[in-house]
Amino acid sequence: MVDVKTVNTIANLSRLEIADENKPYLQEQLGKILIYVEQLREVDTTGVLPTAFLVPEHDSLRDDIAVDSLTIDDALSNGPLVTKGHFAIPKVIG
Amino acid sequence: MSFFDTSVAEIVKAVQSGTVTAAELVEKSLAAIAEKNEEINAFITVCSDEARARAKEIDALSAEQKSTMVLCGIPIAVKDNISTKGIQTTSGSKILKGYTPPYDADSVERIIAAGAIIVGKTNLDEFAMGSSNENSAYGIVRNPRNTNAVPGGSSGGSAAAVAADMVPLALGSDTGGSIRQPASHCGIVGIKPTYGMVSRYGLIAYASSLDQIGPMGNSVEDCALLLSVIAGDDRRDSTNARKTYSNDAFSSVKGKKIGLPAEYFGEGLTDEVRAIIDEKKAKLVEAGAELVTVHLPHVSHAIATYYVIATAEASSNLSRFDGVKFGHRAEGTTSLIDMYKKTRAEGFGEEVKKRIMLGTYVLSSGYYDAYYLKAAQVRTLITQDFENAFKECNLILSPVTPAPAFMIGEKTSDPIQMYLTDIYTVSANLAGIPGISVPAGEVNGLPVGAQLMAPKWGEKGMLDAAKIIS
Secondary structure (H helix, E strand, C coil): CCCHHHHHHHHHHCCCCCCHHHHHHHHHHHHHHHHHHHHHHHCCCCCCCCCCCCCCCCCCCCCCCCCCCCCHHHHHCCCCCEECCEECCCCCCC | CCHHHCCHHHHHHHHHHCCCCHHHHHHHHHHHHHHHHHHHCCEEEECHHHHHHHHHHHHCCCHHHHHCCCCCCCEEEEECCECECCECCCCCCHHHCCCCCCCCCHHHHHHHHCCCEEEEEECCCHHHCCCCCCCCCCCCCCECCECCECCCCCCHHHHHHHHCCCCCEEEEEECCCCCHHHHHHHCCEEEECCCCCECCCCECCCCCCCCEEEEEECCHHHHHHHHHHHECCCCCCCCCCCCCCCCCCCCCCCCCEEEEEHHHCCCCCCHHHHHHHHHHHHHHHHCCCEEEEECCCCHHHHHHHHHHHHHHHHHHHHHHCCCCCCCCCCCCCCCHHHHHHHHHHHHCCHHHHHHHHHHHHHHCCCCCHHHHHHHHHHHHHHHHHHHHHCCCCCEEEEECCCCCCCECCCCCCCHHHHHHHHCCCHHHHHHCCCEEEEEEEEECCEEEEEEEECCCCCHHHHHHHHHHHC
16 A cells, blocks of 8 residues: 555656545555565566667667758647747746 | 458459459448447547548559559558547547647558558557556447457557458557457457567657557468568667568478477466467477477566556656647646646546556656666566577467456456456567467457567568468
C-alpha cells in the first residue's frame, strides 16, 4: 500500500489532478504493482551495465541538408487556443 | 476465412492485370465494416471518402505504374496511434479526440506509395497501454471469434479487423506483445520486427525503447509482404537501423536448431496450450529441424522489468499532452499548472494515469536507482540470456500467451493478472529481437497462437519456420 501523501506527491509531479475519492484505488493499485516489481531486488546485478541503447551499431546522423519542416500554420493547426501565430496559455505573470 | 480467400499478392496481381479494381476492393472492405463494426468496434474512424478517392486514383494509373506497387489497391487498416495526415488519430484517448496530424508516419507514407488504401483507423487500448482492448476511450473491442471474449491488446482493433475479414492487412504496434498477443487471440498472424527495422516516425510514443510498428494479416506470406514495404531507412527516427526486409521465397528449415526455453514450458502454461505447441514442435521436426532445450534464467523477471521501464518512458513521453499544442484542454482553469492538471485528469483514462504515476515514481529522486536503474540492468541480463540461447539454436519456439482469450471484464480488477498475460512476449521487446505469432490451434473455439523468436535481423529464418507451422 502506498500512503496518500506519496500519491499526492506523484500526482503533482505527473501534473494530474486526482479526486480524493479516487486516491484509495490508486494507493491499492500502485501498491500492488510496486510489491510485484520488488522482485527485481533479488537479481544480482553487480557490475552489470544498464541497457541504454538498443541500436548501437551506427550513428544516426543524417546528411546536413536543409529539408522542409512543418509550416507554422500546420504546426498550430491542432492547438486548442491559438492567437497571433502562437499557442495561447493561461496568464503566467500577473 | 480470408479476404477474397486468396493471398494479398494474388489480389495485387488481379488489380494490376485489371481483372479487379481497387474501387471494388474498397467497396468490399467498407461493406464488411458497415456490417460488422457496430458489434466488433474494431474501427474508431472509417475514412470512406478518402479511401474511395484513392481507389479512383489507383484505378486511373497505367498498367506500368501499377506494376511497381506491391500493395496495389489493397484496403488496409492502421492502428490509431500511427499518424495519418488529415485523418483523425486519437491513440484511443479522449485527450486526442479530433486531433488530425499534419503529417504521415513513415510506415504510412510507405504503404500509400506501395498502393495500399487506408480504409480506417483501428481501436486500441489508450496509448497502447493494455492487453485486452478494454482501456479505450472509444469503447471495448470484441473478439470476432467469440464476441464475449477480448480480442487482446493493445492492437485489438487491427487484429479484429483482419479476423472479421474487414481488411486483408493491418498495421499494429508492439511494445510488450501488442501485435503478437491479439494476433494469437484472434487467430491471425502478427510480426514484431527487430527494434530499429521499421521507423517509429509518426508513431505516438508509449515506451520509445520498446515500441515497434509491425504487420498483421491472414498469413505469413501476407505479413512478409507488408514487412518488406514498411521496413527501411528513415533518418527522422534516430533509432532506425537502416535495414531493409526482402520478401524472398521461403527456405527450408532443414538442419535448423529450434530452442525450447525450459522457463516457458513450466508452471503457468495451460495443458491445452502446451499440447498445441507440442504439435508445432513435431511439425518442425518433420521438416528437418532439430529441437534443443535452452535456458533464459532471467525471463521470470521480464514483466517486472517491463513495467518499470515502459512506465518510466511513458511518464516522459506523455508529458507532451498538456492542453497547449494539440487535443483537449480543460475549461475554467485558474493558472497554467491548474490547466495542465485538469486537462490531463479529464483527458487520460485510469490505466494511463496509473502508468504515468508509476513511471513518475520509479524515476523520482530517491527511487531511481532502486527501480529504474535496477530494471535497466536486469534488461541487460535478459538480453544476454537470449544472446546465449541463440549460440545454441537458430530460433526459439514458445507459446504466445498462457491461455486463449479471456472473457470481457474477467481481469480488469487485478493489474498483475492482466500484466502476466504478456509473460511470453515482453522479453522480445526488452531484448529488441523479432517475434511472430502464428495461428496454431483452438481451445474451446478460441484461437491459440505459437510464437517464434529470432536473433536481431533474423526475420527471414523466423518467417521460414513460421511458414512451416502455419
